[in-house]
Structure formats: structure tokens, C-alpha cells
Amino acid sequence: MEQPAEAVTDDASLARIVATQESFEDFFLAHRGRLVEALVVITANRGEAEELAQDAFLRLWERWDRVAAMDSPVGFLYRVSMNLYRSRVRRAAVALRKTVGLGNDPDELLRVETRDMAVRLLSALTPRERAALVFTAYLGYSSEEAGQLLGIKATTVRVLTARARAALRSVTEESR
């Protein structure tokens, strides 16, 4: 069980806490950019990506002594991020149904920055397809790992990735 801060009196424990804090900051600085980039593509919403990234890092910070000992703290970071995203989607869906017309358009990608070819191509995909593609092609996870992080089966990841690629090909051909 974790000890409350007041109970720590010896120098070794204090040194360990300081080292842990430094370690989290290194982790944070090393991964914040890539996480935000991945999330903005998946969510298609700059503000939401920034919020999710902060929430996810905060979750890890609160448990950093245990997270740092994991085999893959980075994988855990992405898993937490996706869990938070799903929770937000659920809440947003409920809210939007109760207040039709008052919610923000969740998919800014469809109307903003459409001059950029990359954004336009990715806007043809569903969020689940974008997530599968981001986790495999961009972050380099295997289908099995991506499935674990996204909370779906590896076969589903492969199906979604294949669909994403087919959709990208289709949009590319149409734009020629």
C-alpha cells in the first residue's frame, strides 16, 4: 500500500520520491507530443485531444510508482487515453441527445483545414478506423497490442485497418 507523504521520514525514501518525480517528468516530456498528435487524428478535435492528453498524463502521474514499474508505461498511457476518450464519447452522446442542436460538432475535421490533403484523406475514415491506423501505422503497435490498447480484438483491428486502407485508396482515386 502506498504511504502517505507525511509518513516518509528517511532520506532514502525522500530520494526515491524525488527520483520518481523526475522520472515522470522525463516520461512526460518524451511522450506528450506524440500522444497529442495521435489523439488529434483520432478525435479530430484539437481541444479534446489536448484535454485527453492532460487527463491521461495526470492519471499516470498519480500512480507513477506503479506505472513506472510496468513493462510498457507508454502502452498504458495510450490505453488510459483511449479509455478516457470512450468515456467522453459516451457522455457527449447522451448530452447531445438531450440537447439536440446545442452540442458542438464533434468532427471538426470535416470542415476545418480541409485544404490540407492529409486531413482530407483521413476525414474519410471513421474514428475507429483512424484509431486502428494510428495505433498500427503511426505508433507501430502490432494488431494484438493495438487490440489490447483499444479494447477490441486483434481481428477487429485488422478489419478496421484494412477498411481504412481501402477508404484511403478510394478517396485518393476519386481525387485524381
Place this chain on the structure above:
Amino acid sequence: MTIERDLITRAARAWAPTEPSIEDLVRRRDRKERNRRLGALVVGVAITISLAASGIAIMRSETVPADQRTTPNSFRRDGEFIVFAPSTTGAGWDLAAQDPTTGNTRTIVRTDGLVDCADRAACTNFIRKAEWSADGRWVAFEISNASLDGPALGPCGQEVGIWVQAADGEPQQLTTPCDAPPSRLHEPVRELWAWSPVDARLAYVRIDGRTDELRVIDPEGTSTSLVTGNVDPPYPVESSSMAWSPDGSQIAYVDGSSVYAVDVNGGERSLLADSFEDIIDIAWSPAGTHILVQDQTRYRIQVMNADGSDLHVLLQGEDACCDMAWSPNGDRILYLLSGVDAGERPWLKGQMGHSEVWTVAPDGSNPVEIFGEESCDDGNIDGAPAWDPDGSQVAYNAPACGGWLVENANGTGDVRPIDELLWRSWYAGGLTGSDLAAIGQIKH
């Protein structure tokens, strides 16, 4: 892959999100701490109610009478499924059988000397698949040096291949793919296998680029070649691209864009249908009268008679996804829908989407939604719906909606929590992807 990575990088940078700072996190943490104190009481009450509900559901779960749990000469005790367990004699993972009622495990295959592990997180080969035979007298397992989605973990050694073990015996190796010289494509030999549903015989496909073949192998060592040179399952090999007929008399298999069937006692193969593109799953109906085919590229789930006639589309569209399963009596087909129809649910447009669990008659009539938006606002399930043994219920995992849940297959009644162990006993008797993930064997 590089093109897609560049595409995503460009899109992300065009979007130009702001990276959070450590000061942002500190402020957020302080704000959250204030809110947490206020909400602590509410959360405590909610957890108590949730635990009480789960406990009641587990107590209501069916149990198997003790006198029915072991049969003579049986390796598998009723309902047990295969899991990994830390080896007590080596550095790797043994195979164990887990009781779905008690959760107790017993070691069934000791892997010391078979798998090569510096420690449990660093193996140069591993057991990637393990299944009980239909008669419960054997367990077959496959040792592989190939990671599931990447380069080989280690050399192709003598232990790589398919093994079997009986209740009181030692592991016996049936195949030695590493004996083969490199194929013309310099690809490793690929193996695909499945137990017969009626006895202890294995259907076995070997793809080596020279003498690709389909054989039937008896655990005692007898082997019969059925098809040579005309076997082309999808890559990577998936066991669902080959299927035994329920009576064990035929094997249906994928050869390119076609589905063939061959009698296990020999004879010419017969073409059932060839109008597919990318087949990722075939499954016989329990009575052996129909075959289900999932064509991934064309987004189609199709059904045909066992002789290939009356091929018709059951489901078509980008929602047509995966995890198809015949009901035990074959009158319904369970499937997962994945995605969002923004036309019907505009409020979800652009969002993560829902997974839905449906059943439908084999002719495409009378679709019934088991799990969907009406069941839970966050319909993302982990894609593992399963029938109960009598076909009256369907269980699945909806992590954000209460975890392991069960509903009546006809769509009536309430959603109820279910013990994960019971779901597992319905879902599969062999190792699952979750087992591989749990011990880190897919992290390569």
C-alpha cells in the same frame, strides 16, 4: 505503412495541437483533488451497489454437478479451458486447465525443455495455440518462434511445430517445420491445424511454397494426405480459414478466393464457391447444412448450402464485422456490428462508434439486436460475444457498461452480469488472444 505514417504525421501537424506543460498538469491535479474530496462519498456508495449486484449474479450462475465433472480416460474435465500458468520447473509458461466454476487451475503440459525462455518475458519461442480434442483425451499445442506480428523471436529450432499430449503421457511432436529447407520465397513454413469435432484427428495445412498440402493426422502418428498443391489460406494464416464439418466427414478450406471441401477419407476436392475476394472466416452450421463465409474486402457475410448452392448475402456494408458464431442448434447466427451509421444516428457522427451484437436467421430474416445503443450508451465491446450451451443466451464483454454481461438471445429480458469464468467456458476451450497478451507473448 510509411505512407500512412507520413499521412498521419502531416494531418497531426496541420492540426497543430498544443503540447501540455507540466504546469498545466499541476493545476489540473489540484483542481481534481478538490473535486475528488467532494465526490468520494458518492463513489463509495456506487461501488458498494455494483459489487453487491455482481455477487448476486455470480451466485445465480449455473454450476456443474461434481459427479459429472470427470470421465474415464479424459484429460479435460467438463468445461475446463486452457490458460497459461507460470512454470514451476523452468523460466517459461506451462499450460494449465482452469475450472470455470471454481477458477482453480491444474498444470496439464510442462513446457520446460520445450520452450526457450531467459525469463517469462523473454522467450525465443512460445506456445501460440492450444486446444482440447473433441473427445477430451488430448491437448494439442503449437510451439512457434514467429511473433504474431513481427520478425522471428529466435531461430527455427527443433521444438517448433505441433505437439500433442494425452492425460498420462509426455508431449509428442507431430510436425517439424524447421526441418524444411528455405522455400523459394524464403518464407518460413506456415502451419494451420484444427481438431476434428467428433474424434481425435487433426486437420493440418502446411504451406512451404513447394508441396503445400492439407493432411489429416492422428495423434498416434498416422497421417493421410488429402490435397496437395492447391491450398492457399489467407496470410497470415488464421485457423478460421479451415473448418471441419460437424460430423467430421469433410473439411472446408480456403484456396485463394474460393472455398473447397474435401472428404477426409480421400477423393477429389469439390469447389463450393469462388466469388469471394478476401476470406477471413468460414464456419459450418451445427447440422452441417450451411457454411458461413466472411469476405473482409467486400464487407460481406454470406451463407451457402453445404454443397455451395444458394449463396446469399446475409449482411453487407462496412458495419459487417466479425465474431460470427452459429447458435448451438443452428437456427441463428451471432455477429458483431462495428461502426456507426451516421445517417441513423447523426449525434454519433465522427465519434468513436458503437459495437453492436445481433443475431439473425440463416436466411437473413428476423434480425434481433442483443446489445446496442439501447442497452448502454457506450456500446464499445471487446468483440467476444458467445452463445451459452443451449443457445438461449448470449454473453459478451462491454467494459464501459458493466463488464461481462449476458442477455436472452431473443432480445427479451434484462441485461445481467455474468462471471467472466463462465463466459470463458462458453467462448472457447483453448488459448485466446487475451491469454497471449496476458503473459506478454504478443509484445514482440
